[in-house]
Amino acid sequence: MNFPILSSLILLPLIGTLFLLFSKDKDYQNTSTMKYVALFTSFVNFLISIYLWYLFDSSTSSFQFIEDKEWLKGFINYKVGIDGISILFIILTTFITSLCIISVNNSIKYRLRDFLIAILIMESLMIGVFCSLDLVIFYLFFEAGLIPMFLMIGIWGGARRVYSAFKFFLYTLLGSVLMLVAIISIYWMSGTTDIVQLYELGIDTKYQNLLWLAFFSSFAVKTPMWPVHTWLPDAHVEAPTAGSVILAAILLKMAGYGFIRFSLGLFPVASELFTPLVYTLSLIAIVYTSLVALMQEDMKKLIAYSSVAHMGFVTLGIFTITQQGIEGSIIQMISHGLISAALFLCVGVVYDRVHSRLIKTYGGLVSVMPKYSILFMLFTLAAIGLPGTSGFVGEFLILMGAFKDNFLVAAIASLGVIFAAAYMLWLYRRVIFGNLTNKNLLQIPDLDNSEKFILWCLAIPVLFFGFYPEPLINTIEISVKDLIEMYNFNLNMNMTEVKNNG
């Protein structure tokens, strides 16, 4: 493969950005042109990523489409490549970005050009995160992703946008600084930051614990895990719809991806040691945030808290180190990407019309917005994890994997499934069902064509992968299997070493 397909995926949105920079933002004549430019860029990117999936060879776990260029001589190489785990996230990114650009129609009232640029840059960076094969490159993409998000919240956000933006930024930056320290020390120990080489070299057991914790502090904040989750509800509440969608659907997935790629891949001994910690935090996240979600009065906050709970399932599944658990986690991340995106868009739809996120403003929407009600119901059920939706496949596999490891953990995590039903259905009931009491709601129109299109675009994969998750599972199967084998191999090596020494 000579054509640098991954680099073009990363660069293409930037080229789109370049075109946007040349357009004038002053007169509003240009808005549709700008949107088409952005949309065209992201859509082409989406097509390329699908083509990439088509080219992708799922029968091997080694990295494919590798590009390796010298960047800082003898120090850092620009190295990208993908395996079965990363490709799905890339497609998720390009897919969600395209939909986001379609959705900015109503919600962004000013500085549309800048907003589109932020989204496109975000797309580049996220793709970069998922395909970088060098720790430094990964870190750069990972951290740079904060900036467009910070701007999205800070500029186009709601009333408390500045507070939320800073909270978001500080929280995530604080975690990541430690990761940077860890990356530097890895370089001093191993002489390379190339992930493929590091996989082969392994990392000295003595330092694994500290390094693991440093990476963990960064990923835990991004996931977010309890107790560092409080930035997420605030960020979501203030972010514009498209921002929330990108945040929930893609940004949070970087952490889950990081756990699989780095925590498990590089530090197996430490991962084994800290598994109880991750289990505990995940379980607390699932139960605690589900209960908190139950009592929320703000729709976006409720969905944000439910995201924390769903990501709790993800971290739980990853650290079961079982085929079902990790595959479940990846599928859960993809499906949560689709479902949470859809739910935030659903909130955005009514927010654009009524300008309120409070649940009590609504009620009885089914009589004025029947189409909206159907789609919202579908995503509600998917969030609950009903069989036949992708949410079920992920959750069920995770719990199955967790069960293999620990009965009690699986039992407590399953409680989350009950709570999810309670808070989502209660939300739905209060917003959609009942009598229409608020007079302002009488006149609001049902979904327009672009809204319908976006939501159906999300609904179809949710249903399709619910009934037929094979395409996803086939893609990740070998990579996950080899990851687990490598993990266990390293662990056993270490065990024998310890035995020999002791």
Place this chain on the structure above:
Amino acid sequence: MEITLLFLPLIASIISGFFGKYIGDRNSEIVTSLFVSISAILALILFYNVIFNHYENNIVVASWINSGTLNVNWSIKVDALSSVMLVVVTFISSLVHIYSIGYMSHDPHKTRFMAYLSLFTFAMLTLVTADNFLQLFFGWEGVGLCSYFLIGFWFKKDSANAAAIKAFVVNRVGDFGFALGIFLIFYLFGTVNYSEVFEQVPQIIDKKLLFLGIYIKAIDLICILLFIGAMGKSAQFFLHTWLPDAMEGPTPVSALIHAATMVTAGVFLVVRCSPIFEYSPLTLNIITIIGMTTAFFAATVALVQTDIKKIIAYSTCSQLGYMFFAAGVGAYNVAMFHLFTHAFFKALLFLGSGSVIHSFKEEQNINEMGAVYKKLPYTWILMIIGTLALTGFPFLSGFYSKEAIIEFAYLRGNTVGYYAVGVGIFTALLTSIYSWRLIFKTFHGSYNNKKLKIEQMQESPIVMLLPLIILSLGAIFAGFLFKDLFIGHGGENHFWGESIKFLNPLSTEHPPLWIVLTTPILVILSIPISYYLFVKNKEIPNWFANSNKPIYNFLVNKWYFDELYNVIFVQFSKKIGLYFWKVFDVKIIDRFGPDGISSLIKNLSIKASKFQTGFIYQYAFMILLGFSALLTFLILN
């Protein structure tokens, strides 16, 4: 053929749900009813094949989830057990579809209603034809979902919405157990396919698991977990609270979902898993005890309810209890037989009560009815047939199945069995009393409705009566006709084949005569007694209620389960959720976390900036101070 059978209701549902507004209400009704009826005919053909040719088949439609060693297919398994369920489901469903055309004639959302009904039928069919636990779970949740939609069908009614959520969430509690059971099965056997699991069961009988510090037999744990799922779906004691509330849905729904089919899924699960349950005597005893407790509890509550549908709902609950205790004493075929007969007479009773409610213009309180048997002659007769069958009046269908349950419980020959016989007979008496109370208060005595004049009463249209008549034939003859097939004594039972496992063959002895005779005699005697109590001399029940207020209130309030659960679970969760949010998240994490750090830094910076006063003498003083400190340090070293 099986595929056609299964997918016709789904297609019907899609047509009615998505294209209903293009093809019109009437066409949607026709399409859905017709498709489901075709399914019913196919099911009958299949049933015929199974009976006479021992037909069995397992069709793999597509693969579903393949992850590691977990391989799950979409499949259609046809054997004796599933063929019985297929007949019950499609047959009752098609009648309910037809009935709904009349019952829902004034509703603006007919197409949506028909779509839900057909979708439910499809989900129920996937449930019964599963060849693995995961597809069973799919169907299980699918029927739960349709039940949620249909209970909350009148979405403007707050009570209906509340009931729908309650049904879904309570069922989720059961599903929680069920899912854990599936995980455990996968953990122990490495597969979730019935045949592979059932084969391996004997190998793990003695395996023990450490659970919360105690060793428990793996097989017991599996069975208990699966049974928790069954309890949720079949509204057994502790998880029954959703079923009476589910009566908020339209009456045809109650007949189809909350009487004949969905609620029996729990019984089906236990029977389907008989190869596992047979090895767990502990769980079987638990099932018997829960079953008879439910039977008794629901019957006592039904005695004092005044809502016609709630009485029948509690009656359903009670009859499901009977089915479970039949399964618990190891008489799985008898449980299936009662399930089969019950479907006919309970659907008949529900649809009959629907006819009454329809005639009374949505009135459901039996105290507001009475004396209309001349006005609603067909409904009256059909309801009486249903009641006779339910109470176990000799030679109607309920008689055979209920007798068999009590007999087999007796023949089981252990303490739990004898206990069950006692409760079973007593509950049969209660059943008879509350059922006749319903009939007499609804159709006899004096006319009590203030809103409607008795002259305005009209019999329901033929489209509603026809299904009732067909069901009444089932209620009369199903027991007599299928008795030998389901529970025949001829040594080993040929019909069930491999689908039900009996570790020890069921006893073929005959129980003593008094066991056989007690129930029918009580049942017959209770008719004149009830007539006397509820028509002739109403003072006695009133006097009894007044003089035993605490007991009466206890029953009227359904043993205070709702209140108890509300305090323990609902209010508690809300309080703790609020506490976590307002106190933990805001006051602790945020205050000491990000906000704390940022305000700390801010304060420190303010303090630090105070050093920069701009006065030279202060700077000089600081330099002096620093210099002397440094000097001291150096000298001391």
